[in-house]
Amino acid sequence: MSSSTQKPKRPRKGSMQPTIADVAREAEVSAITVSRVLNAPASVRAKTRARVEAAIDKVGYVRNMLAGSLASANSRFIAVVVPSLSNIVFIEVIKGLQSEFEKHGYQILLGNTDYDLERECQLVRTFLGWSSSALVISGLRHNDACQRILREWPNPIAEIMELGEAVDINVGLDHPEAGRCMARHLLSCGYQNIVYVAAQMANDYRARLRYEGHREILEAAGLEAPLIEMDQLGQFETGAKALDKVKAILPEADAIHFANDDLATGAILHAQRRGIRVPEDIAIAGFNGLPIGQHISPNLTTICSPRESIGRLSARAIIARLEGKPLTASSHDVGFELHVGESA
Amino acid sequence: MSSSTQKPKRPRKGSMQPTIADVAREAEVSAITVSRVLNAPASVRAKTRARVEAAIDKVGYVRNMLAGSLASANSRFIAVVVPSLSNIVFIEVIKGLQSEFEKHGYQILLGNTDYDLERECQLVRTFLGWSSSALVISGLRHNDACQRILREWPNPIAEIMELGEAVDINVGLDHPEAGRCMARHLLSCGYQNIVYVAAQMANDYRARLRYEGHREILEAAGLEAPLIEMDQLGQFETGAKALDKVKAILPEADAIHFANDDLATGAILHAQRRGIRVPEDIAIAGFNGLPIGQHISPNLTTICSPRESIGRLSARAIIARLEGKPLTASSHDVGFELHVGESA
DNA sequence: TATCAATATGGTAGCGCTAACATTTAGCGA
DNA sequence: TCGCTAAATGTTAGCGCTACCATATTGATA
Secondary structure, three states, rough: OOOOOOOOOOOOOOOOOOHHHEEEEEHHHOHHHHHHHHHOOHHHHHHHHHHHHHHHHHHHOOOHHHHHHHHHHHOEEEEEEEEEOHHHHHHHHHHHHHHHHHHHOEEEEEEEOOHHHHHHHHHHHHHHHHOOEEEEEEEEOOOOOHHHHHHHHOOEEEEEEEOOOOOOEEEOOOHHHHHHHHHHHHOOOOOOOEEEEEEOOOOOHHHHHHHHHHHHHHHHHHHHEEOEEEEOOOOOOHHHHHHHHHHHHHOOOOOEEEEHHHHHHHHHHHHHHHOOOOOOOOOEOOOOOOOOOOOOOOEEEEEEOOOOHHHHHHHHHHHHHHHOOOOOEEEEHHHHEEEOOOOO | OOOOOOOOOOOOOOOOOOHHHHHHHOOOOOOHHHHHHHHHHHHHHHHHHHHHHHHHHOOOOOOOOHHHHHHHHOOOEEEEEEEEOOOOHHHHHHHHHHHHHHHOOOEEEEOOOOHHHHHHHHHHHHHHHOOOOEEEOOOOOOOOOHHHHHOOOOOOEEEEOOOOOOOEEEEEEEEEHHHHHHHHHHHHEEEOOOOOOOEOOOOOOHHHHHHHHHOOOOHHOOOOOOOEOOOOOOOOHHHHHHHHHHHHHHHOOOOEEEEEEHHHHHHHHHHHHHHOOOOOOOOOOOEOHHHHHHHHOOEEEEOOHHHHHHHHHHHHHHHHHHHOOOOOOOOOEEEOOEEEEOOO
């Protein structure tokens, strides 16, 4: 409603929002002082700061994050790349990340690869284009192009879910060991014909890592380690089908080690309907420790993975790095816990 | 590796990535032409475009989205504000949004209010600061400050989940009608003492809307409509507790209308353990149509809400608007479907 | 009062890109 | 060939903010 007789040669749209300059004029300070009130309040005298804050309210200033990020080459964006949003495991990891990053004023950029490494690479590129401050990515396996980008990128990177040789920070659990742990438990219960059942292992290669641990133990005990892979998604329905399949093609099986709780839960509920007794006729074990597994009868023997912790720990490690804290361990084993239920 | 004898008076860090100018030099065109190759390839002659694309590859250019967004005052960010990430319903809505927006090159900014309207308002502010292209927000109830911001904001806004008086686009379902629908069904089955059980209705006010529809029908039939509110989260455990509570304080109840499937499933599984027959001793109904409800015995009578559709439709409406398509209806009733299972 | 360091504030240029306008080139009929 | 229009490309000046350096102010000390 003012400043008119100027002759702006090349007028542009802009966002039509009040800017830092409007605030500065109102508070009778310079723009940079306003900027400092926003970014480093301690460096401005209390009286000045109060004046600026009043001006901010008065003009209804909304900070333009894009401009700030561009100028400082730092966006406070955290790129998060997961393979699926359909899997509760990743959702819980995201929740953990979210709750930590949010406290520190970082904004998550969420990307979903649908288990496609090409898409993963492309997402990483895009996120670098947003000048992300850090990257959280699922797994240690990426395609070459992606691996190269990761290695050259200077900011913190957390590769999560599994342990191994990471580019930078690594937070996860030891999947082969989890597989071994459950296999040992099943053996200790006296089961001799244990089948491992997974769904779409090409995608969920961590399920394969667990299988490998499982097989190791069985073979050490002189047993076979049959594997059945379902090609549907790892859901209740698939678990039910898998139970039927095991009964049909491996009738001597006395235990099923499922790659996850969804499958295992589906199998137990299906067993109920079909009148198959668990664990008397067949024992069932899962992986993840989802709540539902503890509400069915018999309740599920499973391994609890600390999913939210993975998110939280990754976030903390990244934040520490971004704030220049002394570099702590870059590898975090979040562990897991065997939960012995009634089903095995 | 060139341009040195210039005297850059005020050198800055920058991102040290190749810029559009580097590409332009390599391709022997001007910067704006490179920009056009990126944003409107059709407006550049094929031969020139090829040269530019080769140059992009050669110098390893990564587009700086921040700079572009700032200059064009348009970020291709879609702000998405939900009250919780712990509720699968919102996750599925997000999936729907994601899958549509991604196709069109929009990036979602996810915000989680934890059912706090102050936080909601603050998130909306922050997201405006990112020059978001559009906003998707759960529910129609916001605090005054937020409401004001929404009304004044020029870009598309979708208020989702429920139907009613929205600022702009509205996609959702008629919760009171869903409540009525289930109440009618329960009456038609001959139940006479129907309790409605919800968890934390202060947060989940859509559960209250359904209750109101439910009560309307019962009262029209000359029946009471008792309400039990649990103060824990709406999960399996709470459903189990609720069943006990109903048995204790309303022993004459012959049916429970739960506010969601999690509660209802918890109750059915608990009934199994306690030897309470469903629906003979007590009928149970839920809301949402989650998969788990169809895998338990008896399977759950519920109302299926098209959650991913809400996301998809909202996204499509917003995209249409952003691309300047002729304005279609701004209110979309996604409907719902009564699923009659064995439990009621 | 002069001296110096520490603290607080300001001026200016530039982050990397694109809107707006200007100019050149190509295309085509008379 | 000359126009003329449409298509392709270029020039310039910001978008709104912060890094960098410079200057002013303060306060403690000699």
